[in-house]
Amino acid sequence: MLCRAVAVELEVTKGLSKLLYSVESVYLGIVREVAAYAVEHNVTSAIQLRGLFYSKYRGEYPGLHSHLVIQAIRQASEIAKSFMERRRKGLAQKPYPEVRNVSIRFDETAWNYEQFIKSIAPVRIKLSLPNGQTEVWLRLHKRFWRYWWLVLNKEAGLRKTLIVKRRANKWYAVFVFEIKPKEGIPQSVVSFDINENTVAVGRIDIETTVDKVADWNRQYLTPQLYSIRTDFGRLARRYEKIRNTIIERLKQSFTLPNGKYANVTNTREFRKRVKRLRERVRKVGRVRYVANELTKTPAIIVTEELGDNPQESMIEDVGKDELRHRIKQTPFKALEKTVEGKALERGSKLFHVSSYRNSKVCPIHFVRLERTDDWHTLKCPLGHYVDRDYASVINMDWKLTPESWTKAFWWNMKQEMDWREYEQKSNPIIPYEIVQYIHAVLKTFVARLERCPAMLAQGDPMTRHRIQNEGGGEETSHALLGQGGGQ
Ligand SMILES: [Zn+2]
Numbered sequence: 001m002l003c004r005a006v007a008v009e010l011e012v013t014k015g016l017s018k019l020l021y022s023v024e025s026v027y028l029g030i031v032r033e034v035a036a037y038a039v040e041h042n043v044t045s046a047i048q049l050r051g052l053f054y055s056k057y058r059g060e061y062p063g064l065h066s067h068l069v070i071q072a073i074r075q076a077s078e079i080a081k082s083f084m085e086r087r088r089k090g091l092a093q094k095p096y097p098e099v100r101n102v103s104i105r106f107d108e109t110a111w112n113y114e115q116f117i118k119s120i121a122p123v124r125i126k127l128s129l130p131n132g133q134t135e136v137w138l139r140l141h142k143r144f145w146r147y148w149w150l151v152l153n154k155e156a157g158l159r160k161t162l163i164v165k166r167r168a169n170k171w172y173a174v175f176v177f178e179i180k181p182k183e184g185i186p187q188s189v190v191s192f193d194i195n196e197n198t199v200a201v202g203r204i205d206i207e208t209t210v211d212k213v214a215d216w217n218r219q220y221l222t223p224q225l226y227s228i229r230t231d232f233g234r235l236a237r238r239y240e241k242i243r244n245t246i247i248e249r250l251k252q253s254f255t256l257p258n259g260k261y262a263n264v265t266n267t268r269e270f271r272k273r274v275k276r277l278r279e280r281v282r283k284v285g286r287v288r289y290v291a292n293e294l295t296k297t298p299a300i301i302v303t304e305e306l307g308d309n310p311q312e313s314m315i316e317d318v319g320k321d322e323l324r325h326r327i328k329q330t331p332f333k334a335l336e337k338t339v340e341g342k343a344l345e346r347g348s349k350l351f352h353v354s355s356y357r358n359s360k361v362c363p364i365h366f367v368r369l370e371r372t373d374d375w376h377t378l379k380c381p382l383g384h385y386v387d388r389d390y391a392s393v394i395n396m397d398w399k400l401t402p403e404s405w406t407k408a409f410w411w412n413m414k415q416e417m418d419w420r421e422y423e424q425k426s427n428p429i430i431p432y433e434i435v436q437y438i439h440a441v442l443k444t445f446v447a448r449l450e451r452c453p454a455m456l457a458q459g460d461p462m463t464r465h466r467i468q469n470e471g472g473g474e475e476t477s478h479a480l481l482g483q484g485g486g487q
Helices: 014-041 046-060 066-088 113-118 142-152 206-214 232-254 268-276 279-294 310-315 321-328 332-345 388-398 402-406 419-425 432-451
Strands: 002-010 104-106 124-129 132-139 156-158 162-167 170-179 188-194 198-205 224-229 299-304 349-353 377-380 384-387
Touching (some): 002 162, 014 046, 014 124, 046 066, 066 104, 142 156, 142 170, 188 332, 188 388, 198 279, 198 388, 224 279, 224 388, 232 268, 279 332, 299 332, 384 388, 388 432
Antiparallel strands (some): 002 132, 198 224, 377 384
16 A cells, blocks of 8 residues: 655644644653653553553543544654664664654544545544634645545545644644555566666567567667666755855854854754755655656566665765765665655556676676776777666666576576576566566667677767766766667
8 A cells, every 4th residue: 555645734823823732742742751651661562551641641631632642652652662673773872762743643533534534625624622623724735636536536545543743833734645556567667777967767668669679670779778867966066065155154154252163054044044945855856757757657667776875885986075975965765765656656566676786797798897987888898888877777677587597797696596486486576478578678689789789888988078987977968879779
């Protein structure tokens, strides 16, 4: 089941705001107290904690809906559990979980769920607050209506628990929709690889390529290789510059008596100005754009297994500080998560392959590639150039095929691995016919490239703009596949 949380601002009068604040502070107090107790006494079961605390708080706060008390205790139990888990892993430094803010959970008895769900166009909710049932109007927006439409069509459900949350001085109701993943017949196999400024894509369209593959002289090269510009690195660099300018300007007004500067980045002024830059918003926008692009049609989406910290492993062999910073700014995980969510929503499936040597091996000759003085271009010992991104996405596709097990460059994998066993155990997502099809496509692709390997390079590295490491990229037009290929 796929979940989508949609926050809708509440129309709040002064009186109602006061009321909500008071509920929030009581609720927060309960969560804090119970969580601290749970950790100290090693009692994390919600039921046990309820037995210990319920009547106490009911007595203390008779105006608070009984189910809010129960929800607060439950929330405390969850917080305690995750805190203890973190502590076990050595990630928590403090003796108690620090609960700074809470979202108030109204279960179906504490708001008018039954009535709401029956409505065709709900515009307000009723919350059980200390002064009784209180009607609150919603500032509904397009996103909400989109999901509500799914509810009306029985393609989604609304979770019974409503979350009420404050951000700054505004109150929001968070509706959680549970969407049934679509079952789509895959129309293509799309592999992608995330880089600093681009996302490299290899696309095999299943229906339309059948005859194209047979016809060697056609303009098509399958998989189609292209890339989507994201400019995450460039974005990060630009904002870095703007931030530095702000710091310089603010420094003047934050000079200490001894002539030194206070740490400007801790000031309210700085935070206010940085917020206005909307860096995160723009990044999120680009992430969504890429996810949309990759999941347009139901597809089998193939990507590398990212570690917990993909940025770290990527910068291992990167020297410059500035570049390290930019790679850290590349939202690998966010992009992957968004693609995964969108994929499920639209009937695509995500398949992970190992990241082992994807961009280190020639996808035609299966020998180790050598570096050139251009980070993007690698050289095959058999005498041709290969674009790093292309190598990566084609090798990912190779890893879907039975042949991958016998290729020497994946020698760390068990060579005696039985394909049938593999098919059953680790590849339930991709039907065998499609695997065979991919295999055929790749073999044809390679046969064609063997005659004209230059198509795998993105131009002549001798004349291309040379920049060490990923610093370059500005001039890499991935649309260009050399003569005969692309488009
Ligand atoms: Zn080669």
